[in-house]
Each structure stands twice: as structure tokens, then as C-alpha cells.
Amino acid sequence: xxxxxxxxxxxxxxxxxxxxxxxxxxxxxxxxxxxxxxxxxxxxxxxxxxxxxxxxxxxxxxxxxxxxxxxxxxxxxxxxxxxxxxxxxxxxxxxxxxxxxxxxxxxxxxxx
Amino acid sequence: xxxxxxxxxxxxxxxxxxxxxxxxxxxxxxxxxxxxxxxxxxxxxxxxxxxxxxxxxxxxxxxxxxxxxxxxxxxxxxxxxxxxxxxxxxxxxxxxxxxxxxxxxxxxxxxxxxx
Numbered sequence: 001x002x003x004x005x006x007x008x009x010x011x012x013x014x015x016x017x018x019x020x021x022x023x024x025x026x027x028x029x030x031x032x033x034x035x036x037x038x039x040x041x042x043x044x045x046x047x048x049x050x051x052x053x054x055x056x057x058x059x060x061x062x063x064x065x066x067x068x069x070x071x072x073x074x075x076x077x078x079x080x081x082x083x084x085x086x087x088x089x090x091x092x093x094x095x096x097x098x099x100x101x102x103x104x105x106x107x108x109x110x111x112x
Numbered sequence: 113x114x115x116x117x118x119x120x121x122x123x124x125x126x127x128x129x130x131x132x133x134x135x136x137x138x139x140x141x142x143x144x145x146x147x148x149x150x151x152x153x154x155x156x157x158x159x160x161x162x163x164x165x166x167x168x169x170x171x172x173x174x175x176x177x178x179x180x181x182x183x184x185x186x187x188x189x190x191x192x193x194x195x196x197x198x199x200x201x202x203x204x205x206x207x208x209x210x211x212x213x214x215x216x217x218x219x220x221x222x223x224x225x226x227x
Binding site: 002004031040041056088090092094099100101104106 | 146148154155156157158161201203213214215216217218219220
């Protein structure tokens with residue numbers, strides 16, 4: 001157990017809809033990152049949150065957005081869903097020192 | 113950004129043998145590397161990490177070797193067990209500034225253990 005919990009575990013959305021995924025980080029971890037993992041690929045960095053602000057972003061469009069709350073939990077929001085957004089979305093938490101990054105089990109999103 | 117890659121997409125080993133999974137990285141500025149194990153349908157599980165000021169680090173049944181000269185990482189698993197069957201990723205930390213720590217993953221190596 002990594003102490004990183006994500007919800008929901010699976011969901012199906014229709015193209016054009018919006019989705020919100022949630023993450024609770026490991027106790028004491030103040031940094032949360034989100035990754036997208038397409039089938040058969042390695043995870044791709046979406047963005048990172050620290051002290052409730054985004055402080056790093058990968059090559060993802062603005063329709064991917066997020067929030068971090070005072071208790072360090074986080075949300076990933078994706079607007080105007082596209083078929084290619086179908087993937088496993090992973091949340092990872094760490095102390096801001098960058099040491100030892102732990103992942104949750106992910107949320108499987110299918111866009112139809 | 114620069115990428116981390118793996119030499120072998122699949123690896124089959126006999127139970128009880130040692131496994132070696134290799135990884136090449138291209139960003140010479142990376143100073144921290146992590147190996148993850150990912151079982152089907154699950155999130156990546158931290159195995160072992162190493163910093164660039166080290167050549168070798170050992171854990172329980174696992175050893176990571178870092179060769180900075182040729183920018184190469186390897187993960188050695190001793191006495192491989194059926195439970196070791198999974199996809200293994202190496203990842204490097206890129207500090208993209210302002211305290212942001214981004215992991216860059218390769219495509220992974222699938223390890224299959226033959227009973």
C-alpha cells in the first residue's frame with residue numbers, strides 16, 4: 001500500500017463531456033503529480049501541484065486542469081473529452097524534495 | 113524533453129534465475145533515477161532508486177547499477193519468482209525548475225517468469 005488513493009477506479013464518458021478524477025496523497029506528502037498512461041506505454045507527466053498551485057506542466061492542452069486542496073488532496077479535470085483521452089490516469093505524491101514518488105492504483109477512463 | 117528508453121521490450125526467465133533489465137537515458141543532467149514495477153491493472157510500484165553520486169544500490173533481492181559514463185541503468189532481480197512477473201519501468205527525475213519534479217518514463221520491459 002502506497003497511501004495514495006484515487007477515485008473512481010473506472011469510468012466511461014462520452015466524447016465532449018467533462019470528467020473529474022480525485023486523489024488523496026500519502027500522509028506528509030505535500031506535492032501531487034498527475035500522469036496519463038495509454039495502453040502499452042509508460043506514464044506521461046501532466047502536471048504537478050505544490051501548495052495549491054501548479055508548478056510544472058507537461059505537454060498537455062489547457063483542457064487538462066487541476067486543483068490541490070489545503071489537505072494536499074488533488075483533482076484532475078478534463079474538459080471536452082476526446083477519444084484519445086482514454087487511458088489510465090495516475091496520481092503520485094511526494095515530499096517536495098523530490099524523493100521517492102509513490103503512485104496510486106489509477107483511474108481507468110474510457111471515452112466513447 | 114529528453115527520453116529514457118529500455119533496451120528489451122520483453123524478457124523471459126526461469127524461476128530461480130537472476131533477471132537483468134536494462135535502461136538507457138539521454139539526459140546527462142538527470143541526478144535521480146527510480147525503478148518501478150507495474151502489474152496488470154495496477155499503478156506503478158516503487159522498487160528502488162539511485163542518485164547520480166552512487167554507482168550501485170541494493171535492496172531486498174534487487175540491485176540497481178548506474179553507469180554515468182554510458183548513461184545506462186540496470187535492475188538486477190535475484191532468484192526471480194513468479195510474483196516478479198510484471199512490466200518494469202525506469203524513470204528519471206527532471207527538475208523543470210521552481211521545485212517541479214517530473215518523472216520521464218520509458219516504454220517498459222515485460223518480465224515473464226517461467227515456473
